[in-house]
Amino acid sequence: HGERYASLALPGTAARDLLVPAGLALFFAYVADPRRSIPSHTVLVTIAAAALALALVHPTYALFVAVPLVGFWIVRGVVARAEIRPIGVALGGLLLPAAAVFLWLLPIVRDTASHRPEDDELRRALAQYAGQVDVLSERSYRLAPEVFGRSGAVAIAALCLIPLAALALRRRWAAFVLGGSLAVLAIMLTPLLFSSFADAVSLSQARRAAGFLPFAFAFAGGVAVLTRLLGSFLLPVALAAGIALQLAYPGDFAYRLEDGGPAVVTWFAALGGAGALIAVAVVRRRPGALDRRNALVPLAAALFVLPVAVHGLANWDVRPARSAAALTxxxxxxxxxxxxxxxxxxxxxxxxxxxxxxxxxxxxxxxxxxxxxxxxxxxxxxxxxxxxxxxxxxxxxxxxxxxxxxxxxxxxxxxxxxxxxxxxxxxxxxxxxx
Known part of the structure; x- marks a missing residue:
């Protein structure tokens, strides 16, 4: 029925598909413009306006988008110290309006049953999201690693490609992929962190933070690195991989998680990404930029995505003009x-x-x-x-x-x-x- 595009009027969909990309574009436009071709205060005010809109439309998403950006700030600060200040300023422009909205909503949040829930409420929430949460004990749980790859082939490929960002760590995209992904994965997969996070924002919301892992950046950047390593040989490999992953993991889009993606891929992304980052730090060589920017990169990406698109279009149908529950x-x-x-x-x-x-x-x-x-x-x-x-x-x-x-x-x-x-x-x- 058009999937997410048929529900863009909903706050959650509009926030994630429209406001979050706009905020990220403004954030990186500020960080990547050291000569300030556009006055810095103009960009900062626009970042603040985007953050305020996001926080008002869907408050928790303003927090979730900050998680990978903080990870980016840490990794990029090690690689390019000159960018510590502009990234920090851009983060401030993003977080201050969101913090104001959080303070305004705090009395209501404190009164909700899902904020620091009692045992009965926690058991109800864990039962409702069974399959999406690995419960280790009554008060210790984490997001199931299968959730990260539940959307299918592209998400699984992106997870596999995360460690390759270490080969291009001089690039901003690579710092965002490694730092941002590890920040999200650490919170989602560590029981102590995830349990505390869910207590603060509710389990219903906390599980959604997994979607803020920079999948698109990891996929596009990983393909750019593979193009540098494999050249034109990547084209048939990309097509074959796209077909294989689409057949094996077409996506689990039901409300309740049935199969999800392979857990081993999520753990590979977390441990492989952390290991790659540690290896770069231990070697202490100047970070490389082992990626390529030519026509092979989008072509390889398109060949991988082609089987996904064919499957989606083959199963496309038209949403009924009026649902059974609609008002007359x-x-x-x-x-x-x-x-x-x-x-x-x-x-x-x-x-x-x-x-x-x-x-x-x-x-x-x-x-x-x-x-x-x-x-x-x-x-x-x-x-x-x-x-x-x-x-x-x-x-x-x-x-x-x-x-x-x-x-x-x-x-x-x-x-x-x-x-x-x-x-x-x-x-x-x-x-x-x-």
Whole structure:
């Protein structure tokens, strides 16, 4: 159905696919422009604006994108001391606006059940994400290494190529790949670090940080190094490797992780990358730039990706124009025109969730996965109240939430209510609660 591109309107997808790349581009534009062809304050203000937008749209992603950048700062600072200051300044421009948003949200975060969770909440979260987390003890767990390669051939190839960045460590991309990847891998695969990280940002969010490993940089940079080493012989090798990996690991895109990628590849990336970095430090030679920039590089990359693209396009289908859970156009129009702004509307969870997006109204309940689990919000208690209402039609329940309107999905609730209706169609009825 178009995968991520069909859901760019969602905060998480837009943040990761649009705002994160824009922020990274601005970050490296500042670091890579020592002569300041563009005034430094202009770029810094733009970095800060991008970071603020990212933190407001999806707060944890502003933290996650900083993890590989800090790793880059450390490695690049060893290789090119002159860049310690500009990288630090760019990081400051990225982190300060995000920190301001975190401080603003801190009272809410402290009140959520997933922040420093109690034992019951932790057990619930670990059960929900079973397969994605390796549990070593009640309070010790780490991300399953299979998660890193779950998206298929390109991610697995990128993991395999991470150690090759040591051969081109003079390049910024190589420092970003080695430093950034090792920073992400260390947090995700070390139980003490990952458990603490998950306590701070929730397990639901912590597992997503794996996606901020610089896969694209590792893949493109690794191909550039292999082109220098193998020359034109890399072309048939790339095509054969792409076919083999696509057949063996087409990707595990289900909500629950079933197979994922090979764990050994993730451990190779972590241990091989660390070993390569240590080897460069021990040898104490000037870091090399053993990569190549010519037409063979994009051609080899394209040949590797070709089987992935063929498989994806062969299995492409069109997303239905309207999902089964979508609101009807008539109901949306009625709620926008007949329901005063700020009124409370009571309905089932899915309908309520969509109503909140369609009109400036309050709702009594929503799917718990999309609600902060705070004492005041009580998402699970609200869900239970909705279930009781759908079974009994007890109007005392919506009145308890000060609802003035009820939207009934006829597929879920067939008993007519003794209330005046403001709108009705084959699917929905909008009642005015007296």
């Amino acid at each position: 156009a008539g109901l949306e129009r009625a709620v926008r025109t007949d329901v005063p702004e700020g009124d409370v509307v009571f309905s089932d969870l899915e309908t309520s969730y969509r109503l909140a997006a369609a009109a400036p109204v309050y709702i009594a309940a929503a799917p718990p996965g999309h609600v902060a689990d705070t004492v005041e919000n009580r998402p699970y208690e609200r869900r239970e109240d909705v279930r009781v209402f759908l079974r009994t039609g007890d109007l005392a329940i919506p009145r308890r939430y000060r609802a003035r309107w009820i939207v009934v999905d006829r597929n879920l609730f067939r008993k007519p209510l003794s209330l005046p209706s403001a709108y009705a169609d084959a699917r929905y009825v909008l009642y005015r609660l007296r």
